[in-house]
Amino acid sequence: xxxxxxxxxxxxxxxxxxxxxxxxxxxxxxxxxxxxxxxxxxxxxxxxxxxxxxxxxxxxxxxxxxxxxxxxxxxxxxxxxxxxxxxxxxxxxxxxxxxxxxxxxxxxxxxxxxxxxxxxxxxxxxxxxxxxxxxxxxxxxxxxxxxxxxxxxxxxxxxxxxxxxxxxxxxxxxxxxxxxxxxxxxxxxxxxxxxxxxxxxxxxxxxxxxxxxxxxxxxxxxxxxxxxxxxxxxxxxxxxxxxxxxxxxxxxxxxxxxxxxxxxxxxxxxxxxxxxxxxxxxxxxxxxxxxxxxxxxxxxxxxxxxxxxxxxxxxxxxxxxxxxxxxxxxxxxxxxxxxxxxxxxxxxxxxxxxxxxxxxxxxxxxxxxxxxxxxxxxxxxxxxxxxxxxxxxxxxxxxxxxxxxxxxxxxxxxxxxxxxxxxxxxxxxxxxxxxxxxxxxxxxxxxxxxxxxxxxxxxxxxxxxxxxxxxxxxxxxxxxxxxxxxxxxxxxxxxxxxxxxxxxxxxxxxxxxxxxxxxxxxxxxxxx
Amino acid sequence: xxxxxxxxxxxxxxxxxxxxxxxxxxxxxxxxxxxxxxxxxxxxxxxxxxxxxxxxxxxxxxxxxxxxxxxxxxxxxxxxxxxxxxxxxxxxxxxxxxxxxxxxxxxxxxxxxxxxxxxxxxxxxxxxxxxxxxxxxxxxxxxxxxxxxxxxxxxxxxxxxxxxxxxxxxxxxxxxxxxxxxxxxxxxxxxxxxxxxxxxxxxxxxxxxxxxxxxxxxxxxxxxxxxxxxxxxxxxxxxxxxxxxxxxxxxxxxxxxxxxxxxxxxxxxxxxxxxxxxxxxxxxxxxxxxxxxxxxxxxxxxxxxxxxxxxxxxxxxx
Numbered sequence: 029x030x031x032x033x034x035x036x037x038x039x040x041x042x043x044x045x046x047x048x049x050x051x052x053x054x055x056x057x058x059x060x061x062x063x064x065x066x067x068x069x070x071x072x073x074x075x076x077x078x079x080x081x082x083x084x085x086x087x088x089x090x091x092x093x094x095x096x097x098x099x100x101x102x103x104x105x106x107x108x109x110x111x112x113x114x115x116x117x118x119x120x121x122x123x124x125x126x127x128x129x130x131x132x133x134x135x136x137x138x139x140x141x142x143x144x145x146x147x148x149x150x151x152x153x154x155x156x157x158x159x160x161x162x163x164x165x166x167x168x169x170x171x172x173x174x175x176x177x178x179x180x181x182x183x184x185x186x187x188x189x190x191x192x193x194x195x196x197x198x199x200x201x202x203x204x205x206x207x208x209x210x211x212x213x214x215x216x217x218x219x220x221x222x223x224x225x226x227x228x229x230x231x232x233x234x235x236x237x238x239x240x241x242x243x244x245x246x247x248x249x250x251x252x253x254x255x256x257x258x259x260x261x262x263x264x265x266x267x268x269x270x271x272x273x274x275x276x277x278x279x280x281x282x283x284x285x286x287x288x289x290x291x292x293x294x295x296x297x298x299x300x301x302x303x304x305x306x307x308x309x310x311x312x313x314x315x316x317x318x319x320x321x322x323x324x325x326x327x328x329x330x331x332x333x334x335x336x337x338x339x340x341x342x343x344x345x346x347x348x349x350x351x352x353x354x355x356x357x358x359x360x361x362x363x364x365x366x367x368x369x370x371x372x373x374x375x376x377x378x379x380x381x382x383x384x385x386x387x388x389x390x391x392x393x394x395x396x397x398x399x400x401x402x403x404x405x406x407x408x409x410x411x412x413x414x415x416x417x418x419x420x421x422x423x424x425x426x427x428x429x430x431x432x433x434x435x436x437x438x439x440x441x442x443x444x445x446x447x448x449x450x451x452x453x454x455x456x457x458x459x460x461x462x463x464x465x466x467x468x469x470x471x472x473x474x475x476x477x478x479x480x481x482x483x484x485x486x487x488x489x490x491x492x493x494x495x496x497x498x499x500x501x502x503x504x505x506x507x508x509x510x511x512x513x514x515x516x517x518x519x520x521x522x523x524x525x526x527x528x529x530x531x532x533x534x535x536x537x538x539x540x541x542x543x544x545x546x547x548x549x550x551x552x553x554x555x556x
Numbered sequence: 557x558x559x560x561x562x563x564x565x566x567x568x569x570x571x572x573x574x575x576x577x578x579x580x581x582x583x584x585x586x587x588x589x590x591x592x593x594x595x596x597x598x599x600x601x602x603x604x605x606x607x608x609x610x611x612x613x614x615x616x617x618x619x620x621x622x623x624x625x626x627x628x629x630x631x632x633x634x635x636x637x638x639x640x641x642x643x644x645x646x647x648x649x650x651x652x653x654x655x656x657x658x659x660x661x662x663x664x665x666x667x668x669x670x671x672x673x674x675x676x677x678x679x680x681x682x683x684x685x686x687x688x689x690x691x692x693x694x695x696x697x698x699x700x701x702x703x704x705x706x707x708x709x710x711x712x713x714x715x716x717x718x719x720x721x722x723x724x725x726x727x728x729x730x731x732x733x734x735x736x737x738x739x740x741x742x743x744x745x746x747x748x749x750x751x752x753x754x755x756x757x758x759x760x761x762x763x764x765x766x767x768x769x770x771x772x773x774x775x776x777x778x779x780x781x782x783x784x785x786x787x788x789x790x791x792x793x794x795x796x797x798x799x800x801x802x803x804x805x806x807x808x809x810x811x812x813x814x815x816x817x818x819x820x821x822x823x824x825x826x827x828x829x830x831x832x833x834x835x836x837x838x839x840x841x842x843x844x845x846x847x848x849x850x851x852x853x854x855x856x857x858x859x860x861x862x863x864x865x866x867x868x869x870x871x872x873x874x
Contacts, residue, residue: 036835036837037835038834038836038839045626056836065831065835066837068831069828069831069835069838072824073826073846076821076825076828079820079824082819083817087812089866090811091866094866113699117812240808293716294717299723300720320720320723320805321673321723321724321804323719330803332807334807481807484807488803488809492800495796496796498796499789499792500871506789531781
């Protein structure tokens with residue numbers, strides 16, 4: 029037993045000799061140190077401690093904007109922390125080192141224990157100790173064998189049957205029974221620890237085969253699952269482009285339900301539903317819904333609804349009334365009442381290139397200072413205001429430009445802030461002239477958009493399966509008692525003793541219970 | 557309809573707090589009486605067990621039925637009766653709140669605190685059928701009273717509908733199991749604190765007199781271990797259920813969100829606690845300290861992380 033456990037396990041004997049070590053000896057010594065309980069415990073607690081900084085400062089993975097903000101607010105501290113990789117704590121060298129060492133230590137512990145457990149599973153219960161009264165749990169019942177050894181044999185046989193019925197593996201000796209049970213405890217223990225390794229490997233390796241991507245889809249538009257149709261795309265390490273499952277999602281309608289009755293929460297959105305039509309090769313189009321907490325499973329990927337907003341549909345005409353540009357432009361929400369900001373770029377068709385920065389108020393209201401704001405997130409009194417700029421939009425230089433940003437520094441304001449004219453104001457269905465006789469712009473409609481996250485992670489099911497094994501292993505390893513018990517006929521009495529292997533708070537009760545049941549069964553047999 | 561239910565709930569909360577206050581006083585009176593009545597020489601009853609237990613397995617004898625008459629103190633009986641009444645009021649407060657909101661009563665900081673303390677006291681009462689842990693009454697009731705008071709005064713918010721992200725069956729499972737785990741960790745922490753005091757006294761370094769009427773440090777450690785094991789299983793489940801829910805709601809099962817980080821930290825600390833029990837040199841007071849650190853981390857996760865840390869679990873409602 030002691031050989032399978034780390035040398036400093038509570039149950040193992042104290043170490044004694046300290047021989048001189050060679051190179052191999054030192055390697056073995058360090059391996060022993062690494063796989064010792066004390067080191068494992070130290071690494072475990074160090075892991076807990078090392079995880080703390082990542083919760084104190086924003087992380088690049090979960091809060092990239094927070095990191096940028098942190099760097100502008102605390103530039104000096106940022107440099108130091110960034111050098112230590114604190115903004116990427118859970119991918120940092122030191123954090124990885126701790127958990128990798130921990131898992132190496134774990135593997136070094138699991139392998140010998142598995143080997144030992146295989147042997148133990150096939151072993152017979154050991155010989156009955158000579159002096160049972162020395163064991164942890166001990167009790168005895170008076171018993172006088174009447175007719176030579178026949179009664180004693182009956183007593184042993186009764187005990188053997190009883191123990192067998194209780195799930196013990198038994199070995200009968202002349203005057204005693206040796207029994208052991210609870211092998212599942214160690215099995216569970218090994219399953220628990222192996223499954224933890226399984227979780228780590230699934231996350232580390234399996235995650236590399238997946239991808240995540242984002243796409244904003246306006247009502248009436250569709251998304252096709254090809255690389256070029258994503259707004260942003262993050263492939264895993266081992267991802268290859270042909271792993272994209274072919275499917276298409278058309279956003280038919282996006283509905284939001286608002287709380288209307290509860291005075292404390294008027295206007296709080298309580299339900300977002302994206303009604304979509306999905307198309308996969310070889311099957312008919314299917315109408316379905318995507319909601320928060322209820323993603324769409326399609327072609328081995330999951331599609332999540334993670335954001336939404338308004339997309340005003342605008343038509344720009346030249347002075348002769350010819351349509352030169354039309355689009356539904358997603359505006360990014362800025363607050364809870366969906367005051368939204370968007371950018372419109374009209375590079376061709378007018379006398380000059382025109383850029384516009386638009387502010388959209390679903391329910392326009394004036395603040396005390398006269399500025400516009402939105403008072404309610406639904407479309408009650410929708411209003412679009414536009415600042416208009418002319419000049420070179422920089423689209424012809426071949427550099428990639430964000431569709432959500434307009435660099436106004438090089439442009440000339442012609443309406444709104446910085447110009448002589450006020451911002452253009454438009455309600456749905458209204459048309460106004462652009463300044464300087466450039467043409468006109470019309471707000472024909474206000475649609476909603478949904479921002480979809482498309483995730484593909486083939487390792488996910490593996491992680492879940494291993495996690496469930498973790499729980500199963502945990503339950504069996506913690507709550508199944510592993511124990512040996514002995515029943516022995518001695519002169520004038522029968523002795524019952526139990527020995528726990530691992531934590532076993534109910535050992536004494538179990539031995540007492542065994543004695544009682546055995547005495548009852550025995551007296552029944554002897555009387556009949 | 558709804559406003560009156562909310563009012564009922566609040567009335568019940570304040571009544572429960574009043575009754576708990578009386579229960580707390582009665583528990584402390586009991587402890588004081590134990591101190592004055594405690595016989596001087598009960599120490600060193602278990603001193604011999606360590607030598608005998610060396611070579612074989614763990615020689616645990618959970619000392620449950622203390623031979624002393626402390627359990628029959630009138631103050632203690634009154635305290636338990638008051639706690640039961642207080643708990644009935646407390647539970648109905650949570651129930652009314654849930655009825656008023658038309659959902660489970662744990663969707664913001666006030667409701668978390670209300671329901672969590674109700675479950676902690678409930679677990680404390682239920683556990684008495686298994687082991688006599690009434691001596692933890694002052695600790696548990698005092699702790700819940702403070703939390704409940706803080707919550708009612710500082711965290712109170714009106715009933716509002718659930719945000720979309722919380723509308724899931726996992727809200728019921730994940731949060732409820734997390735609270736259950738917390739309850740057992742709370743009991744474990746109380747036992748571990750007592751264990752540390754008891755170990756001091758057994759080492760001859762003094763301590764409050766009522767310790768003489770309580771189980772030995774070793775017995776307390778065994779009890780704490782068993783209680784924390786249950787908490788650990790619940791916590792493991794919470795972690796996994798949370799990951800499954802996060803996958804549904806946020807599109808990833810694990811993202812090192814601040815709350816996720818702290819749930820992980822707590823899991824690791826208690827995993828360490830369980831291993832400490834099996835490591836030479838870590839049994840006894842050291843593992844007790846780990847249990848207390850673990851529970852402090854739970855409370856930190858519940859209060860500071862919920863209120864001040866930025867993250868996706870921003871449901872405090874404040």
